[in-house]
Amino acid sequence: xxxxxxxxxxxxSQAWRSVFRIxxxxxxxxxxAVILSSVFLHLHPPRVSAASIRIRRTYCMGxxxxxxxxILTITGLLLMFYYRPTPERAYGDIEDLAHVVPFGSxxxxxxxxxxxxxxxxxxxHMVRVFHAGAYRPPREFxxxxxxxxxxxxxxxxxxxxLLPWDQLAYWAVTVGTNMAAAAPIFGHEGPFALVSxxxxxxxxxxxxxVVGAGALLRFYVLHCVVVPFVMVLLLAVHFYRxxxxxxxxxxx
Numbered sequence: 001x002x003x004x005x006x007x008x009x010x011x012x013s014q015a016w017r018s019v020f021r022i023x024x025x026x027x028x029x030x031x032x033a034v035i036l037s038s039v040f041l042h043l044h045p046p047r048v049s050a051a052s053i054r055i056r057r058t059y060c061m062g063x064x065x066x067x068x069x070x071i072l073t074i075t076g077l078l079l080m081f082y083y084r085p086t087p088e089r090a091y092g093d094i095e096d097l098a099h100v101v102p103f104g105s106x107x108x109x110x111x112x113x114x115x116x117x118x119x120x121x122x123x124x125h126m127v128r129v130f131h132a133g134a135y136r137p138p139r140e141f142x143x144x145x146x147x148x149x150x151x152x153x154x155x156x157x158x159x160x161x162l163l164p165w166d167q168l169a170y171w172a173v174t175v176g177t178n179m180a181a182a183a184p185i186f187g188h189e190g191p192f193a194l195v196s197x198x199x200x201x202x203x204x205x206x207x208x209x210v211v212g213a214g215a216l217l218r219f220y221v222l223h224c225v226v227v228p229f230v231m232v233l234l235l236a237v238h239f240y241r242x243x244x245x246x247x248x249x250x251x252x
Contacts, residue, residue: 049246057132059124068114068115075108079111082096087165094166116157152234173219177211180200180205186201187200187201
């Protein structure tokens with residue numbers, strides 16, 4: 001009885017009501033009010049079609065991709081404590097993570113495999129959305145946002161490729177940035193080039209004409225700050241539009 005009294009007094013207190021304004025919902029109207037008053041539950045539409053949330057309809061691809069992004073964010077923040085983006089320190093720090101730091105190898109491999117998994121999950125999610133016809137009006141804008149998120153996911157993996165600063169990373173980024181130099185308009189070697197060698201997209205990525213200290217620092221900032229920040233903004237827009245459109249597309 002004492003426990004029930006304490007719980008009852010807690011739920012009737014001003015502090016509890018300031019956080020949970022509605023209380024335990026007793027009707028559909030109360031449940032909608034709970035959703036609309038919570039910043040986390042508000043991400044979901046108040047009502048969804050039962051058919052649209054079946055596992056065979058979504059296979060949870062979008063949610064799993066977002067889960068991989070959260071794992072990448074957490075493990076990436078932890079890895080930043082042990083990594084210094086300089087040519088003299090980068091490779092040694094990666095070796096220390098593999099052989100010296102407790103659970104460092106597990107942490108780095110979890111980050112790496114989550115990155116691979118996120119790429120596959122985002123692609124699978126887009127294939128599922130296309131197959132469901134969820135790119136049709138009024139969802140066409142959210143489809144464009146999803147395409148941008150796919151491009152940023154691939155670019156996020158590319159920027160992280162240089163950070164180990166080994167031979168594989170060095171030459172892979174060299175090849176990738178040379179391809180960028182051949183891009184139309186913005187690459188000095190591409191068709192309809194409007195920029196010089198020192199001002200094209202390759203120079204913007206590398207900060208030089210070759211892969212060096214400037215490239216490592218720029219890729220580090222892009223990988224850890226710029227691209228994740230833009231992705232968080234687009235994810236917020238993506239989730240908001242899903243909510244405004246009534247959840248997952250109900251019919252194929």
